[in-house]
Amino acid sequence: MSGKKVIVTGATGRTGSLVVKKLRQLFEQFEVVGLGRSEDKIKQLFGSTEGFFTGNINEKSTLETAFKGCDSLVILTSAVPQMKSPPQEGQRPEFTFEPGGMPEEVDWIGQKNQIDMAKELGINHIVLVGSMGGTNPSHPLNKIGNGNILIWKRKAEDYLINSGIDYTIIRAGGLLDEPGAKRELIVGKNDTLLSNPPNGVATSIPREDVAEVVVNALIETSAKNKAFDVISKPENDDSAVITQDFAALFEQTTPGL
Numbered sequence: 078m079s080g081k082k083v084i085v086t087g088a089t090g091r092t093g094s095l096v097v098k099k100l101r102q103l104f105e106q107f108e109v110v111g112l113g114r115s116e117d118k119i120k121q122l123f124g125s126t127e128g129f130f131t132g133n134i135n136e137k138s139t140l141e142t143a144f145k146g147c148d149s150l151v152i153l154t155s156a157v158p159q160m161k162s163p164p165q166e167g168q169r170p171e172f173t174f175e176p177g178g179m180p181e182e183v184d185w186i187g188q189k190n191q192i193d194m195a196k197e198l199g200i201n202h203i204v205l206v207g208s209m210g211g212t213n214p215s216h217p218l219n220k221i222g223n224g225n226i227l228i229w230k231r232k233a234e235d236y237l238i239n240s241g242i243d244y245t246i247i248r249a250g251g252l253l254d255e256p257g258a259k260r261e262l263i264v265g266k267n268d269t270l271l272s273n274p275p276n277g278v279a280t281s282i283p284r285e286d287v288a289e290v291v292v293n294a295l296i297e298t299s300a301k302n303k304a305f306d307v308i309s310k311p312e313n314d315d316s317a318v319i320t321q322d323f324a325a326l327f328e329q330t331t332p333g334l
């Protein structure tokens with residue numbers, strides 16, 4: 078019998094699917110189940126629906142079967158902006174959200190539904206992936222589709238911290254689809270890495286590295302009850318020491334929003 082049972086939501090998302098794949102490789106330590114919205118997408122990404130449940134985080138009752146018996150929950154659901162139509166030359170693209178998919182519904186109510194269900198079922202650790210920028214109400218991401226996405230994400234983070242469940246809140250910088258385990262990761266808090274980035278460092282991080290931070294947050298006790306921002310030094314940076322000691326990385330982080 079494998080160890081800790083983990084449910085990953087947003088399992089068909091770009092970072093969520095990486096977390097599922099990494100946890101599946103660690104089958105002696107973890108039993109992993111995923112929650113997705115579409116069986117077709119699950120099959121496309123994973124070849125079969127084995128180990129997956131379908132549900133919608135906007136409807137709390139659809140979460141119960143998937144969450145039951147799990148020790149930990151990884152929340153990788155997020156509202157996904159969609160371009161309205163290709164922009165005219167020289168115009169900026171306009172974005173919207175699908176019906177039922179506004180950030181208030183997904184990043185606030187949807188995350189709250191998951192936290193409440195986890196609490197009811199005795200799940201004892203929640204790892205929530207969010208975004209840097211939430212301390213600035215005028216952040217451009219809040220303007221996308223008039224969604225105020227970072228404001229709703231931060232409200233859910235606050236709710237999680239006050240839930241009484243052990244938490245790890247990982248607020249990523251801009252996500253890159255580039256290889257992981259090739260960079261030094263840098264942690265911070267309260268968007269100071271955005272307002273005052275270290276010399277020569279873009280405020281971004283590969284999704285692979287975020288997934289690795291998630292997996293290690295499920296392993297290392299020093300990740301418990303911490304909330305932090307995370308970015309990476311560029312690949313091939315001469316001063317970089319590729320991050321391998323995640324316990325030490327989490328020791329640099331602090332509790333509270």
Ligand SMILES: NC(=O)c1ccc[n+]([C@@H]2O[C@H](COP(=O)([O-])OP(=O)(O)OC[C@H]3O[C@@H](n4cnc5c(N)ncnc54)[C@H](OP(=O)(O)O)[C@@H]3O)[C@@H](O)[C@H]2O)c1
Pocket residue numbers: 087088089090091092093113114115118132133134135153154155156157178183187206207208209248249250251252253284
């Ligand atoms: N993009 C960036 O540069 C950036 C920067 C910093 C932080 N972040 C944050 O990092 C996290 C991961 O980002 P990502 O780009 O990897 O995610 P993503 O690919 O956009 O995945 C989002 C997931 O949420 C799921 N979802 C949305 N509404 C749902 C609902 N009502 N019920 C169930 N599932 C629902 C989607 O399902 P489907 O697969 O069915 O669509 C998808 O799997 C997000 O919180 C994001 O905001 C992003």
